Amino acid sequence: MVEDIRRVAVIGAGVMGASIAAHVANAGLPVVLLDIVAKDGDDRSAIARGAIERMLKTEPAPFMSKAAARLVTPGNIDDDLGLIADCDLIVEAVVERLDVKQALYERIDALRKPTSIVSSNTSTIPLGRLVESQSAAFRRDFVITHFFNPPRYMRLLEVVGGPDTRADALDAVTAFADLALGKSVVRCKDRPGFIANRLGIFWLAVGVAEAAERGLAVEDADALIGRPFGIPKTGIFALIDLVGLDLMPHVIGSMAGALAPDDLFHRVNRPVATVEAMIRAGYTGRKGKGGFYRLNRERGKVKEAVDLATGDYRPERPARVPAIEEAGRSMEALMRHPGQHGRYARAVMAATLAYAALLVGDASDEVDAIDEAMRLGYNWKEGPFELIDRIGVDRFTALIVEDGLPVAPILRTAAGRSFYRVEGGIRQVLGLDGTYRDLVRPAGVIMLADVKRAGEPVLKNGSAALWDVGDGVACLEFTGKMNTLDPDVMDLIVRAVPVVAERFRALVIYNEGSNFSVGANLGLALFAANIAAWGEIEKLVAAGQEAFKALKYAPFPVVGAPSGMALGGGCEILLHCHAVQAHAETYMGLVEAGVGVVPGWGGCKEMLARWQATPKHPRGPMPGPMKVFEIVSTATVSKSAADAGDLLYLRPRDGITMNRYRLLADAKAMALRLAEDFATPVPPDYILPGPSGRVAMEMAVAQYARLGKATPHDAVVAGGLAEVLSGGDTDLLQPLGEDDVLALERRVFMRLLRTPGTLARVEHMLETGKPLRN
Structure with missing residues (x-):
């Protein structure tokens, strides 16, 4: 079609x-x-x-x-x-x-x-x-x-x-x-606001009105209506700033004019004088001079937040919401917390979830359609009915009855049950008729979550797992926080290779996290460095090199299937795959320079091989290494999968999938195609420029330093990278093998990690999530 x-x-x-x-x-x-x-x-x-x-x-x-x-x-x-x-x-x-x-x-x-x-x-x-x-x-x-x-x-x-x-x-x-x-x-259905905006605008309207009437700080309100409910940390007020304050009166007015007089929206839609005054004064959100939050440039870029009671700005402060900690992971406990913060969370989320239930049979007949709309339209981790299931349908119904909110027919239908259940390994959803139906994926969609729900892993440890996704294809999944890479991941890769060789035709590396992998576990590296466990760190570097080589020279095709960020080691593992099927929104990069080291798991050697072999680039020992030096020394990250192709993080034979839900199926299909006549690649030789090339790269960095575009430690890190990419002290006519380049990576990585400047960068990244410019 x-x-x-x-x-x-x-x-x-x-x-x-x-x-x-x-x-x-x-x-x-x-x-x-x-x-x-x-x-x-x-x-x-x-x-x-x-x-x-x-x-x-x-x-x-x-x-x-x-x-x-x-x-x-x-x-x-x-x-x-x-x-x-x-x-x-x-x-x-x-x-x-x-x-x-x-x-x-x-x-x-x-x-x-x-x-x-x-x-x-x-x-x-x-x-x-x-x-x-x-x-x-x-x-x-x-x-x-x-x-x-x-x-x-x-x-x-x-x-x-x-x-x-x-x-x-x-x-x-x-x-x-x-x-x-x-x-x-x-x-x-053809209803006002359809699904996502009908419910989303309700949620925003009640969130603003209740915070203003209860005298809450916007920081506290955003903390409450954020992560405790699986909602992005923008919460309500920062989200409105992002969308635009000036749009809110129009969308709210339009909704109010289109909905029936008895719609619950009219009860929560109350004007807030402070917000109206802000809009009149030109505070339209991020696209203008600020909104509920602003950056006061007259005071030296001081972050400020508005006081909803007075309309005056004050310095932004961290949220002070002990109720979140006291409630633990229980949404119901937070909503029943006796303080003003608990009462606010209840006023907003109880009404919002009750309204979602009222939309069933009106905006849509399908509970899962409403959940999907809020997950993808407002980036909620779980849809409203999934949240109700977490509370418990009966417990939630009792809560809204206490608040005088209407109980939708679908809540009465679900009484004593849940909206979702798993039967025989298949997830099912409750319908308007009171029966459950299987949630069937469209043709061409495979979700690892379904595979995991229906079976057990082939292999598993604390940071990774190997799954059978059918048709002779195995799937390697990272499972740690942010899918970081650590010794357990390397161990499972080494264990998986002979298992896949014996029992499967191909391997796909894929997961359904927000990001494919943000790279090595920096916290582990910093801990080891702080106790001077240099030998253990070098073992980890060597283990990663060997694990990734095992994938590259496996007797079966390995297809990487990234989405979101694939940084540092996450990029390096993809560089070692025989092919990549990337989601269109993939952001790849060798970002190690930002934390003061060089790529140590083969990223340098793989990029050298690509840039020296590409017909789009001049031949010879110098142009390729110089281009890789430019990309890696600046920690360049692709802005999309298409951009990753321009940087040669991806190759012309790699594929791009536009729909995230179709990524695993597309990667599996690619793996099966490669398996038909797969041959293990031949190790390349590297002709690198040697000391003269290293000098040229260092001169380029010195020029950037003179222009104020490179810091003192940038120059130190770039000098180490130049040593690797030039081949160290190699003779121009002497080819190097992969192991020679890996040895250079490992040696320079360990040397840089021992420097105070690099340790400061690692620590700063862990504390702030941002690179240190030292």
Whole structure:
């Protein structure tokens, strides 16, 4: 079905429309971006063209690569609307005015080809109103595709069809969004705010009103409505700053005007004078001069927070919420805590979860659809019904009855049970009819969580596990905090290689954490350094080198399947895989210089081999090492999987998966293809420039130091990296083997780790999560 959409038009080059066009281009499809004619200047398409230029400078970047931007054709709706005639999908993202949209639809209908699909990105105007004056053919081809901002990074797409919408149009849009754009599609009913914003705006409105009325500090409120409930640490107030304070009155007003008079939203939607005054004063959040939080540059970049009672700013302070610690990991204990913090958590989350239950049968008939919408639309770790299950349905129902909140029919249906259960290793969800149904993944989706729920690992220790994912493919999973790499990971890799060789055809390295791996366990390294256990540290470095070599020269294909951050050692293990199937949002980098060392698990040798072999780069002993020196000394991290290809962290034969849910299945398919005629790679030789190359690299660093772009310890670390990449004291005509380069990595790594400057960097990174510029 995805092949039905090959060319797209987006009309409306505002922030959302332009970003939707950029993401279509990220998928490799040509896209036309149109807006009104510019009022000034000779370029009538300046608005759309300017939007593309701004996106190339925006952070976080809407484009995954500069090459993607070349797929976007700017234009204007007066001169270029005819370009939509070749488009299979036409996305309208203009101002939220019914008259403007309907007039545009009449023009689109006159020019579009038959069977093309037209969609609106609205979340405030009902579909029925949008198409009420349009032709029957237009109504059949019309859907709502509600993207979340920013479209590249937010995985949720809400899709709404009308009574006249043809089923194959909905299927085509769903398939396209899933496979090409990497979205998780939730089908919604045509209700105000659909699912995520209907519930999310309720949650934000009650959170702000209750904090203001109870006199809570915004820092405390965000701490309470954050990690204790599996919600990002932004909580409520920092999230509104991110979205924009000035947008809130519009979305809340729109919701209030669209909902039935007896909707629970009206009870929690109360004006907050301080917030209204902030907006009038121009405090719009991060995009402006600040919001609930701001950076006071007049006082030397002092972080400040607003006092909700007075509207005055004061220095931001750490949250003071002992109730969180006293409640432990129990949400119910926190919500029943007798202090003001417990009462606030209860007022916000009890009402929000009760409202989520009221949406079942209204916004959606599916409990799991509402959970998915909040997980991906608002980055909740668990959806509202998963949270209710953690509390217990009956205990939660008793709590909201005490608060005078309505008990939704689905809560009565679930009484004495739970919304989710596992039967025979299969997860099931409760339906409106009171029966459970299996949660069946779409074709082409394999989740490791399902495999783990249904069986036992082949091998396991405290930091890693080996799983059978079917068809002769094994999966190596990291399980430590942030998926860091430690001796247990290396031990399991060494143990896994002969097991996979005997029992499987291929190995995939994959996990379902937020990040593939952030690298070595720095805390372990710092502890060993503090007790001068240098021999143990060197053993770990050597063990990592041997483990990664074992993967590289295994008698079966090894496919890495990263998503999120793959840094330091996490990048190095991927460099040793025979192939990589990366999620599009993969951020790879050899970042060891940031903590004062060089890559020690083979990262240098693998990057040297790639840059010396690439036909896109000049040949000879110097250009390759110099390019690797540039990348590694600056701790360059790719901004996407496409960018990782430009840096040669990924190779042309590696693959990219747009949908995170499809990553394991795609990696498994790649592994099976490689297994058909797999041959273990031949170890390379390295022709490196020797002392003269080392001098050239050190001269480059000295120049950066003179310009103030390199610190004194940067120069020390770069000098060690130059020693490795130049081959040390090697003769220019003498080739080195892999073990020679690994020995250099190990020697320089250990030397740098003993320096006070590096130890300070490691300690600072552990304490702050940021590199020390010493």
